[in-house]
Amino acid sequence: xxxxxxxxxxxxxxxxxxxxxxxxxxxxxxxxxxxxxxxxxxxxxxxxxxxxxxxxxxxxxxxxxxxxxxxxxxxxxxxxxxxxxxxxxxxxxxxxxxxxxxxxxxxxxxxxxxxxxxxxxxxxxxxxxxxxxxxxxxxxxxxx
Ligand SMILES: [Zn+2]
Numbered sequence: 001x002x003x004x005x006x007x008x009x010x011x012x013x014x015x016x017x018x019x020x021x022x023x024x025x026x027x028x029x030x031x032x033x034x035x036x037x038x039x040x041x042x043x044x045x046x047x048x049x050x051x052x053x054x055x056x057x058x059x060x061x062x063x064x065x066x067x068x069x070x071x072x073x074x075x076x077x078x079x080x081x082x083x084x085x086x087x088x089x090x091x092x093x094x095x096x097x098x099x100x101x102x103x104x105x106x107x108x109x110x111x112x113x114x115x116x117x118x119x120x121x122x123x124x125x126x127x128x129x130x131x132x133x134x135x136x137x138x139x140x141x142x143x144x
């Protein structure tokens with residue numbers, strides 16, 4: 001299995017990290033730092049950067065765990081975000097790890113995350129013009 005020396009997800013600190021589940025392919029941990037109480041990370045054990053490197057078995061295990069742990073979080077929360085950020089332009093830090101992972105973030109109506117960040121999405125979110133849609137469709141179709 002490919003491991004990176006400077007990667008916190010390849011070198012899990014078992015004292016500081018709470019593992020909720022693991023098998024041969026994936027690990028589910030309590031995110032720390034955490035955006036919301038109950039924020040979880042689902043991490044393939046192989047050090048890979050992008051979803052296009054996942055095997056079918058890893059995809060299957062990750063989605064089974066997203067589903068399973070979303071159900072767990074929904075027992076005590078109204079909603080849940082599932083996120084995966086691919087931002088190779090940001091340097092690895094305490095808040096950004098260059099090892100593929102999926103976030104499960106419990107959400108509640110107008111929670112702290114909403115009031116401090118998501119509320120600004122409303123200013124960015126907008127309808128596309130027909131011209132913009134045609135241009136984007138052209139770009140997407142050319143990529144295939
Ligand atoms: Zn890693």
